[in-house]
Amino acid sequence: MDVWQITRFTLLTALAATALMVPPGLALAWLLARRRFRGRVLVETFVSLPLVMPPVATGLVLLLLFSPRGPIGGLLAGIGVDVVFTWRAVVLAMTVMGLPLFVRTLRAGFEQVDRRYEAIAGTLGASPLRVFFSITLPLAFPALAAGAVLGFARAIGEFGATIMIAGSIPGVTRTLPVAIYTYTEIGRDRDAAMLLVVSAGIAFAALWLSNYLTSRAGLRA
Amino acid sequence: MIEVDFRLEQGSFVLEVQQRLEARVTVLFGPSGSGQTTILDAIAGLRTPVRGSIAVNGRTLYSSTGGINLPSHKRHVGYVSQDIALFPHLDVRRNVTYGQGPGQKLSLESVTAILEVGALLDRGVSMLSGGERQRVALARALMSAPDVLLLDEPLVAIDLELRRRILPYLERVRDELGVPILYVTHDRDEARRFADRVVVLDRGTVSRAGAPGDVLG
Numbered sequence: 001m002d003v004w005q006i007t008r009f010t011l012l013t014a015l016a017a018t019a020l021m022v023p024p025g026l027a028l029a030w031l032l033a034r035r036r037f038r039g040r041v042l043v044e045t046f047v048s049l050p051l052v053m054p055p056v057a058t059g060l061v062l063l064l065l066f067s068p069r070g071p072i073g074g075l076l077a078g079i080g081v082d083v084v085f086t087w088r089a090v091v092l093a094m095t096v097m098g099l100p101l102f103v104r105t106l107r108a109g110f111e112q113v114d115r116r117y118e119a120i121a122g123t124l125g126a127s128p129l130r131v132f133f134s135i136t137l138p139l140a141f142p143a144l145a146a147g148a149v150l151g152f153a154r155a156i157g158e159f160g161a162t163i164m165i166a167g168s169i170p171g172v173t174r175t176l177p178v179a180i181y182t183y184t185e186i187g188r189d190r191d192a193a194m195l196l197v198v199s200a201g202i203a204f205a206a207l208w209l210s211n212y213l214t215s216r217a218g219l220r221a
Numbered sequence: 222m223i224e225v226d227f228r229l230e231q232g233s234f235v236l237e238v239q240q241r242l243e244a245r246v247t248v249l250f251g252p253s254g255s256g257q258t259t260i261l262d263a264i265a266g267l268r269t270p271v272r273g274s275i276a277v278n279g280r281t282l283y284s285s286t287g288g289i290n291l292p293s294h295k296r297h298v299g300y301v302s303q304d305i306a307l308f309p310h311l312d313v314r315r316n317v318t319y320g321q322g323p324g325q326k327l328s329l330e331s332v333t334a335i336l337e338v339g340a341l342l343d344r345g346v347s348m349l350s351g352g353e354r355q356r357v358a359l360a361r362a363l364m365s366a367p368d369v370l371l372l373d374e375p376l377v378a379i380d381l382e383l384r385r386r387i388l389p390y391l392e393r394v395r396d397e398l399g400v401p402i403l404y405v406t407h408d409r410d411e412a413r414r415f416a417d418r419v420v421v422l423d424r425g426t427v428s429r430a431g432a433p434g435d436v437l438g
């Protein structure tokens with residue numbers, strides 16, 4: 001039984017996806033929390049779209065974009081990088097599906113940071129960049145951590161988009177949820193049950209951590 | 222010397238000031254909401270006037286005709302507001318030294334000595350009393366080597382007894398550091414005791430200006 005391999009693969013790809021969420025997520029959350037600009041609502045809607053679209057549909061969009069004949073996949077194929085039906089596709093699906101949760105949580109965190117601290121830091125000679133890294137980000141850190149945990153948990157549970165763009169190739173793209181589905185379908189109920197216990201454990205730990213961090217953020221604000 | 226000559230929309234009225242402030246301590250006096258805080262905000266770069274100019278010691282911070290509007294981090298002002306706003310995630314030392322730059326004239330030792338905050342340096346800000354917070358905020362502003370110190374009712378949130386104890390610290394800052402101070406207060410006694418010059422504002426315009434004895438009676 002390959003429980004260990006599947007768990008390890010899922011955790012690693014979810015970690016990679018979470019790391020990939022952070023740079024664009026930070027920028028988007030800050031923009032939405034702190035800047036008023038044209039098309040803001042559009043950006044906001046676009047970011048949250050994967051939350052409400054059927055994951056399989058999001059997966060299809062990704063497949064169209066990243067297949068070797070797609071606009072992005074074609075470019076990547078040109079430099080010898082295959083995406084679809086590889087581990088990269090798994091990470092991609094996880095990132096896209098987890099990003100909205102990360103952005104929404106962090107955005108709320110940024111909105112809770114008192115603007116007076118930023119204004120005072122400015123009068124003390126700190127450039128906007130320094131204000132962000134020394135005041136805004138540390139004060140929003142509990143939200144950042146909570147958002148990352150939520151995004152990570154969403155990545156662990158990703159199924160619909162993953163099955164579309166990465167499939168269920170044993171040892172290559174098979175993650176926990178995909179394996180549970182596959183095993184149940186072919187009658188390996190004991191294996192499926194074992195993976196169920198593992199997934200439940202990871203999900204519980206992640207949610208608990210997220211709630212803990214969010215409540216700490218609430219106390220501080 | 223602080224030169225302000227600007228116009229700024231402020232809620233129900235238009236704030237218009239034109240003053241050359243050469244005194245060590247100028248108190249902006251008048252009923253609440255007459256625009257005193259807005260003047261400090263405009264000097265600090267937190268609000269932008271409709272037009273006019275602001276200069277400190279001959280350095281132009283804002284000029285609508287010259288197209289100059291320095292961001293607040295380039296204005297060299299020390300701002301202590303009534304809500305103090307010490308950074309909650311930094312200890313006292315890191316708060317005080319936050320704005321310390323390479324061109325620093327004042328040493329940490331001299332500032333902490335004048336304000337007697339040396340013993341507080343390694344504490345978290347949540348451990349401070351109201352009066353201590355006030356002195357730390359003042360030390361933080363001074364450590365950024367400001368050309369002007371803007372104090373917005375710094376004593377309003379603390380009780381009378383404590384006020385009496387903090388005023389001498391402010392006087393020491395005034396007398397020993399030579400940084401010009403613009404001070405907003407609604408307290409007549411505080412103004413009389415602390416000011417070299419008093420500017421009275423009423424709904425956005427200067428109604429009187431002069432020596433404390435003449436203006437406050």
